[in-house]
Amino acid sequence: MHKLKSVHHLGFFIVFGFILFLASNRVDELRVYQGASVAVFVIAIASLILLTGYSGQVSVGQGALMAIGAYGAAVVRNELHVPILLSFFVAVLVAAAGGALLGAAAARLSGPYLAGTTLALAIGIPPLANQFSILGGEQGLAFDVGNPPASLGEDFTKYKWFFWIAALAALISMWLLSNILRSRYGRNWRAGRSNEVAAQLSGINTVRSKILAFTLSAGIAGLAGALLSMTIGTVSPSAFTYYLSLILLAGAFVSGISTLSGVMIGAVVLVGIPEIADVVANRMGSSENISTNLPGFLNYALLIVTVLFVPNGPVEQHHARQARKAAKKKIKSLPKPSMEGNT
């Protein structure tokens, strides 16, 4: 039964990938670029949903793990001239190693203490790059994935190439994640999150389970970091501010922190909000004060609205409503005669 489900999922991802492929040929370059950004945010937000929503560990420092991955990829790419695919693998491995270390510490912390620790990382890790000349200081390192293969044609833009890479990476990681979350590991995480003592009594090693979640989440975040750097061509500390970590958290909540299936919503919102803000600001008269402060305002307003009205995210809310409806229908369709007989 479980195997059958993964196969179903595989079909869905292949069809979805094909739709994306067709779409990328039909929209203009800006949309293609934004599509690549959405794919990057999908991966980053998914790493946070896995960690916070499924294993119950709050991270306000996902941006730091992204930075570790991005620097890992750029250093091996620049120093050892490895193929681009390999540099993405290195990003995953380096960030996962960092995540394992962090996870070992995090497993002893919970709630606000863990959030505080990860926030410290978000603020402290990226500027570390200034201390090592191999990391290029404030100006950062170049990270060039190279031009698209000539066989794709003259008109094939670099942004389309970025989009293909990022979208493929997003599809693969979402497929893997959705299967892992349905597996024994996913169940262990959810069990530990719901009630740690009960989980331990059922024979789950919750500490190991938490560290594993942190490691996997960090690896995925590292991939997102490397992809983000690909889209801007450089890796520098200023690209990974704590603000990035915070908006990722906002994106995860808007997506629905406890379900992977809404991840697109948060990613689209994060990429779309500055543009919507621009349009609104222009309508209101192009005051710079409005257009520079509106994106942040919209982000946080949306976060508050989400937490107030759809705390589990729109997708989860929808599922819950469907389930309630189905339950009501079932009750209605139940045979009533036996009840009459009793009175």
Add this chain to the structure above:
Amino acid sequence: MKAMNRRKLISVSAVLAVASLAATAVPAHAAEVGVRSSEIKLGMTLPMTGSASLGYNKIPGAAKAYFDYLNANGGVNGRKITLIVKDDRYVPTEAVAKTNELILKDKVMALLAPLGTANVKAVASSVNPAKRGVPVLFVNTGFSGFADTKKYPTHYSILPSYQMEAKIMGKYIAENLADKKIGLLYQDDDFGSDALAGFKTAGTTFAVKVPYASGSQSSATAAGWITKFKAAEVDVVILFGVTSASLYMLATAAALKYAPQWMIDSVGGDSTTLKLAGVPAGVLYNAIGFSPVPATTDLTDEYIKLFSEIYAKAVPGSAFDLNVLLGMNSAFMTAQALKAAGLNPTRKSLMAVLNTNGASLFNSALSPVGYSGTSHVGLTGEWVGKYSPTGDLLPIGGTYTTYITDSGAGAVVKSTYKRPAMPAKGLPN
């Protein structure tokens, strides 16, 4: 309640959908991107909010003030200039995203005055204005690399490079402070390595060199720097960093009663910004400073007089300072280049003007720009001044003595450049 949630969700999604559709509206067909019969569109990204925005966020208002003045006086061959400004918060990711919007959505003809070496580099790598043929006019950083036409064929520098400034400082030290012990505070990146290269060429030796990582500057770190300078018993401390580094250093030194002879670089030495941020004028008094443009308080200078009047009308209550002057000066040069680029200017004809005639464009600075087909070096010189008791930078002896040099091994010489008189009403002629 549930029904209301759904309605809300639907209406929010509807608003989002409409907004994104509106955002994709395609502009009318034009001869050159960003040029219409009535308008020329230019774009700018720079930090408008966040810690790095201090002082620099006045640049768009300044440029717009000049363009509005120009538009009110007939624009460029009848076309008005529209400047679209976007906030990049000094984050490369944002700079790339916003520049993409400017080029691909807003369809601007050229980019104007982007700020920050890391951001300009990220944009050059990802958006690649060179490949798209988009001119990047008057880059607001002193990093000498952007003058390299092989690597950055469509970028035009404007500020004197950090190397030039360090060489001019070195020359001043050799002539006036030869027997003093010198200490140097510098930013530990391309900014600082450019400066160190310049000092090396000038033959300046230091008793102590204190690097700081960009973003690490604070009152606490400044106290640490002061300890090092005190231990080395230096007479002169050179501040070769951004405004916030000068700010913390001077404010902390004032608190600790540490008062060496200060020497401050031009990008970190804007007195209006420093004073507004809390540096007492008395601390700046007698510090040695450098600037490529006339003193911003010098109302006898025709450019300062006109530009400060225009700015006061456009942005009432905002002080006219170095950032404002540089912003207006870049707008003024842009207007001239556009006018010279023909009745129907294109990106190509605009860059051709800068490559062949760029050096003869009018500009308020006291040294010419070094544009040619093979170099996009901006201003090539600076004058040496001292801060007055009110904290304003004024030329030593009351007259501007400008030194010019290059970013290589060339000598530092007194400039013989005589700035041509400003065109009538400060408009392109």
